[in-house]
Amino acid sequence: MTSPSADTAAPTVDRASVRAEAEASLRALVGRDDAALRDDQWTAIEALAVDRRRALVVQRTGWGKSAVYFVATALLRARGAGPTVIVSPLLALMRNQIQAAERAGIHAVTINSTNPEDWTRIEAAIAAGEVDVLLVSPERLNNPGFRDEVLPRLAATTGLLVVDEAHCISDWGHDFRPDYRRIRTMLADLRPGIPVLATTATANARVTRDVAEQLAPPEASDELSGVLVQRGSLDRESLRLGVVRLPTPDMRLAWLADNLGSLPGSGIVYCLTVAATQEVAAYLRERGHVVAAYSGQTETSEREALEGDLAAGRVKALIATSALGMGFDATLGFVINLGAPASPVSYYQQVGRAGRGTDDAVVVLLPGIEDRDIWAYFASLAFPREELVRQTLSVLADAGRPLSTAVLETYVDLNRTRLETMLKVLDVDGAVQRVSGGWTATGQEWSYDRERYARVAEARQREQQAMLDYLTWDGCRMAYLRGQLDDEAPERCGRCDNCGGLSTPAEVSEAAAADARAALGRPGVALAPRKMWPTALANLGIDLKGKISDGAAEGRSIARLTDLGHGQALRELFRDTTPDGPVPLPLIQAMVTVLQDWRPRVDAIVFVESARRPALVRDLADGLSRYLQVPIVGRWSIVDPSVDPGRGAANSAQRVAAVLRRSALEGQVPAGASVLLVDDRTVTGWSLTVAARAIRAAGAEHVVPLVLAADS
Incomplete structure (x- = not known):
């Protein structure tokens, strides 16, 4: 069987009248009487709704990819086709698309992690043929109930399958997601002649070919037969790109505080870690800016409210991780990156959130020397x-x-x-x-x-180097980013800082720098105690389960390793190349400040023996003993050195088992004492939890942990 074509699938179709019908649907969708399809949009719609082909559309953010699949849906549904299924990882985009679809008379619903209470009702509506568009998150495709009961029915009745953010299918893509590979199964189960659309704004030539090969219908004579591949210019004419290189985190934060108010409209400040979003948002609020933190850890209801506030301009900025993906109708005046993403393609996607619905948007990257440490962690x-x-x-x-x-x-x-x-x-x-x-x-x-895994890892290394090269690039920045996506571009965009189209001040005021140093220099991060033992410890011969009633109280660390302030000094301290030795003076001063702010009751000290940094931990415990004028009464000793210090750090059950084997309490703990449990670094919290349990069993009333650094 050959793939349908314009000559064989619908020889009597009046394509001009179908286009007129499509443009009427577009006008209803966007709410404008003067709206008209561009030729490239019509080409994609025609392939789907008239020729029933499979298509891959690689077009810049704001090109109108969602208009293509909504208009195609309206045409197909009018001709008796089944519902459209859209697979998308962007929950914010789902919400905006549902609102847009309703304007066009298209009944759209979504099944994702945020609305489980609606799944049964929605699945019944799908079965009854009452749904025009189903938006589903990729994670649902492999939920056993959805996969076995709903997915086969969808595959049998779907009129159009849309894969949004299609670069996620490819493990060469910058944002590969295993859940997306389940789409291959759904493609194989579709009836012959069912159109498929894959869309993305961030795919280079290699990713484009990989995705197109996966889209090819089973009856195709070769890998790409029957697949329309449409690649447009990825230029974003509204974006003015710039890089400001400042040597320290406090100067970057000061720059942001000084310049945020003058940036156009509302926008996003992207950070690399959750901790940074909270730290930066708190500081900017102190400086009078209306901002909020946003990450994957933000509650669903709060995320929806914050997205609405940003789209409506009620906040100047959301300080966000890459978890924030705004919908197609958000008009943002700027994107600032406080820290560089690990690849130019990831960066291009993030900055593409700005400049939609506006002729002018500012994009500034503020890279940090700590960025590479964060890349290495991921x-x-x-x-x-x-x-x-x-x-x-x-x-x-x-x-x-x-x-x-x-x-x-x-x-x-x-x-x-x-x-x-x-x-x-x-x-x-x-x-x-x-x-x-x-x-x-x-x-x-x-x-x-x-x-294959080695090739992908090597590709990631090349992407990181390309991102570093962007920072020092003296040519056109938009041309550089487009080049990374294999998109031909003029030598000069005329809009970026290197082309003379954006002037970005590289100085910060003394007042802002002093404020930022003070904010970042204030140490002290709460260490929440573990509250529940890991599941199924009995499989490891450990009789511990349920709620932890004899563990540690809330503790403190100077900072997280990912923090902007003391994080850099702590990262340097714990590098493998840093020799063991006493606590550096700046960190001693920071520890004193933590204790002055915290003021825990301390009667005695127990320290955690370290194989890697014994001098550091002993010096820390001795210094605390002198400062607090309390004795060191014991240590959490290494009794089985065959257990590696980091054994089990990857998961909780394995870590508890390793800690119990490796260490035991030595010393005499005073009955009823409040004991300060001292360690250099906490990764999982289980060493402190198990040690605290042993100290309390030895007679202590309270155990409060104090460490130099927390991993997160």
């Missing part, structure tokens, strides 16, 4: 080593029943996020299956594609 979350994958498959095969990720953690030394990501990849590869109650092994042979 790179450490790549696909696990082969032995860990094999171990997981073996555990599932031996179990003979479904195992949850919480139970698997007691057997495999991976944290939950990495474990779930790995299982999703194995699921798509056919080696495991997600079922009610957890995961099972299929018994299907699976091979570890070491070369």
Whole structure:
């Protein structure tokens, strides 16, 4: 069977009248009587609604990709086609699209992680044929109930499948997501002749070809037969790009405080970590700016309210991680990046949130020397080593029943996020299956594609170097970014700082710099105690479960390693190349400030023995003993040095088991004492929790942890 074409699929169609019908739908969608389709938009709509083809549209943000699939939906539904299914990871975009669809008389609904109470009602409406458009998050595609009950029905009745943010399908893409690989299964289950649209604003030539190959229908004569690939110019004519390089975090924060008020309209300040969003937002509010922090940890209802505030201009800026993806109808005047993303493609996507609906938007990057440390951390979350994958498959095969990720953690030394990501990849590869109650092994042979993972890792390294090169680039910045996306561009855009179109001050006022130094220099981060023991510790022979009633109280650290202020000094202290030694003077002063602000009751000190930095921890404990004038009464000693210091740090159950094997309390704890538990660094909190439990069992009434640094 060959792919439908304009000659074979609909030889009698009056394409001019269909285009007129399409433009009427567009006018209803956008609410403007003068709206008209551009030729490139019509080409995509015609391929879908008339020729019933598969298409990949790579066009810049704001080009009108959503108009293509909504108009195509209206045309197809008018001709008796089933509902359109849109797979999208952007919840904010979903909400905006539903509102736009309703204006055009299209009944759109969504199934995602934020509305589980509506799933049953929505699935019933889909079955009854009452839904024109279903927007679904990629994570739902592999939910056992949705996959086994709803997905087959959708595949059998869908009139159009849309894959938004399609670069996520490709592991060469900057934002690869294993859940997107489930779309391959849905593509294979579609009836012949069902149109498919994939859209993205951020795909280079390699990603474009990879996605197009995956879109190719099974009846195609070759990999790309039947797939319309439409790549337009990725230039963003409204954006004025600039880079301001300042040497220290306090100067960058001061620059932001000095210049935020003069930036046009409302916008986004992107940060690399959740901690930074909170730190920066708090400081800017102190300086009188109307801002709020936003991240993946923000509650759903609050996220919706904040998105509305930003779109309506009720806040000057959201200080956000990359979790913030605004919808197509948000008009933003600026995007500032406080820290550089790990690739030019990721950066291009973030700055593309600005300049929609406005002729002029300011985009400034404020890179930091700490950026590379953060990139390295996220790179450490790549696909696990082969032995860990094999171990997981073996555990599932031996179990003979479904195992949850919480139970698997007691057997495999991976944290939950990495474990779930790995299982999703194995699921798509056919080696495991997600079922009610957890995961099972299929018994299907699976091979570890070491070369492929290495190629992807090498590509990531090249992307990081390309981002570093952008910082020092003396040519046109828009041309550079477009070049990274294999998009031909003129040598000069005329709008960026290097082309003379944007003047970005590189100085900060003394008052702002002093304020920022004071804000960032104020140490003290609360350490929340662990409240529940990990699930299924009995699998490891440990009789601990439920609520922790004999653990530590809330503690303190000077800062997180990711913090803008003392974070840099702490990162330097804990680098592998930094020799062991006493606590540096600035950190001693910071620790004194923490204690003066905190003022815990302390009768005695117990310190955690360290194999890596014994001198550092001992010096810290001795100094605290002198300052607080209380004795050191014990230590959490290493009794089994064969257990590596970092053993089990990837997941809670493994970490508790490792700590119990490795260490034990030595010393005499005074009955009823409040004990300060001193360590150099906390990663998971389990060492402090288990040590505190032992100290309380020895007679202490309270245990309060105090450490130099917290990982997060």
